[in-house]
Amino acid sequence: MESSTLHTNQDRKTVINVDSILQAQSRRYKSTEVSKNILPEVDLGNLLLIDRQPVDPQELQSDIEISLQQLARDNTQWLINEIWKLPTQQMEDALLVQLPEPTTIVAREKPIPKPKPPTKWEQYAKAKGIQKRKRGKMTFDEKTQTYKRRWGYKSVTDDSNDWVKEVPENADPYEDQFEVAREAKKERIAKNELQRLRNIERRQKGFFNKFEASKGKSTKTKAAQEEVTKAIKDAQSSTASHGVFTKILPQEKRLRKAGVRRKLPPNLGDVKSERGAGLEIADKLRKAPILNIPKAVSMNPVEEDGKKSKKGRKSKGNFRQGKRAKMSNRNFSQKTKKSSAISRSKKK
């Protein structure tokens, strides 16, 4: 604070200029009064103020930082002034204000919860037109002349405290009727629990979709085929070697394992070794026996058959031949046929 005292030499009296002090004060603290041409909208419940006054572009452009700061301060002050207009409460050291109900409608954060899908009973009741009727919880028990619960613990129907039980006419006389009742109750509980769980399952999101998808659609859908492919993949790799040595059936495709990237030889690798690999493959091709199908087909099949049948008859006479033995015999005959039809390409 700037001291504005004046000292007169004559009487050494101190004269204080009050105006200047007040001015200095007002310079330090801005006024709580804010003037606006257009009244801002205030929603105290949300501590929200909407300033409708148009912005003066010239003032804004002169110094944008300061003018924005000014605007923000004024509006905050207005909001605080509005809060101070509300009735206050003293609570120990604090002053409390009860904010009114918010008037501005703010959008909901989360979507409205979906209605629960009906349980099986609710579905059935709706189909049959069964309406819920209000029934009291307590009913009058004729036996004991008291009011008892309609169901559950200590209910009218509770017969667990009976000391004697009737044996039905068609029942086994040596059967323990108490045990029967206990079992029946257990079963009822289990059935109810199962139904409850089923209702929960039905309520689960995926259940309906899955059910709808599987209903009335063939296995030729993309999803079904993907499932089959996955099953084949699993089967192929479910061996001790993780499918490395798994034999592939004639019509079966070797499926590529998911997540395993194939490694390709580098383009600028060793050309010599690459050539060596190529030569090896060509060599193997040269050595591979070529099955001459037309020649194999044109071989005299009658003679072969005759030999085979003769052989078969002979062996049958000697000992009983099992199915497996017969199979191996057949393979053998096929092999001989093939080997005679095989010709090495070199021969040509």
Added chain:
Amino acid sequence: MRPLTAEETKTFFEKLAKYISPENIKLLLDRPDASYCFRLHKDRVFYASEKIMLTANNFARKELVSFGTCFGKFTKTGKFRLYMTALDYLAPYAQFKVWVKPNGEQSFLYGNHVLKSHLGRITDSTSKYQGVIVMSMSDVPLGFGVSAKSTQECRRADPSSIVTFHQADVGEYLRTEETLL
């Protein structure tokens, strides 16, 4: 561009072996003049000298159209299909040949099968469905195909019957110029 995998090489060589013997495939790889190699680019197999391959390697995959000689392409099902451009290497090493009479040349070059009436000569011991090179009578290679009949059957065949199924011919250089590669 990349070298062929073992599986691809096998498929490719098996196809080549139908036209030229595996011995000759080895000759393609092991050349005395320069180091040659097979490279796969955009599913196509190219045969080029190492020098050309290395030069072509400087181009981006997208920009590179061709280098060396295109032998053919792998189909989406993994089979190999020979292209007309491979003829230059197939013809000199060919095991089985079919010579076409001058009056049948044009018909073959228009993409038709070779008929018995156009057949000039055929390699002895050609079996059925054997890969053959089609030549003119003056030993100019015209294309290649697959024999529809064995040499024995050809002798007895009807003049209008097909002797060789057409696969590729040099006429393709004109007919399918845009889609050759």
